[in-house]
Amino acid sequence: MLHLLGVNLPDRKKVPVSLSYFFGVGRKLGEQICHQLSIHPACKLQDLTDAQINQLGELLNKMTLEGDLKREIKNRVLHHRQIGTVTGKKFELGLPVRGQRTRTNARTANKLNRRWLAKDYSTMTAPRPLPTPLATIPAPHHMPLAARAMPVMAHMLNFLKRV
């Protein structure tokens, strides 16, 4: 069991698979990380050298994973709930958010969608801090004029950039 960044990783499994034990890393991202660090994807975690493990740790540190990622997701859901969109209401009710059918088959949504509701018992009536207002985030300088005029869009594009 390798303990890395707060998560126990199974030693005997292949590296991409063990990396997927991080919340925020799946199989594909695990393989990408291996490619980036020149680790053969069939290597087991116990066969890595200490230097490689350090590299892994450094790379993973730069990404949003685990608690940080969960917080980000909760904030996004909170944003939807606070402005009163349909998406927010779906999360509250534990329904599928992306337009899937609900007459049958919504079990995963029922199980998983409720966990993104921010649990805030003691300060339920106090105003909650919102994510940084979109209008104050400057557009990156290399964006075309249309995006510069719409910092909102640029901000949304930034969200999509991974690693």
Added chain:
Amino acid sequence: MRGTLPLLRSVWRGPFVTPFPTLKSGEPIKTAQRSCTVLPTFVGAKFLVHNGKDYVPVNITEDMVGHKLGEFAPTKKWVKFKDSQKKRK
């Protein structure tokens, strides 16, 4: 699972909007243009967005800017069971 981000229209096209000449007058604007993106100039305006049957009042705030008008006007009447009323904000 990712906590949904709004759908993206290619940036070079610019946002999809329809012009509202009475925007600054302060009176509620009745519209069926659910696909119109909310622009920063809309903030503070009051809309009545069509949901197929009625017009739902929507007060535009700064946080609503990248979204579409239709997102704030649910089109279905959801079934409410008496024992599973979720606590809303």
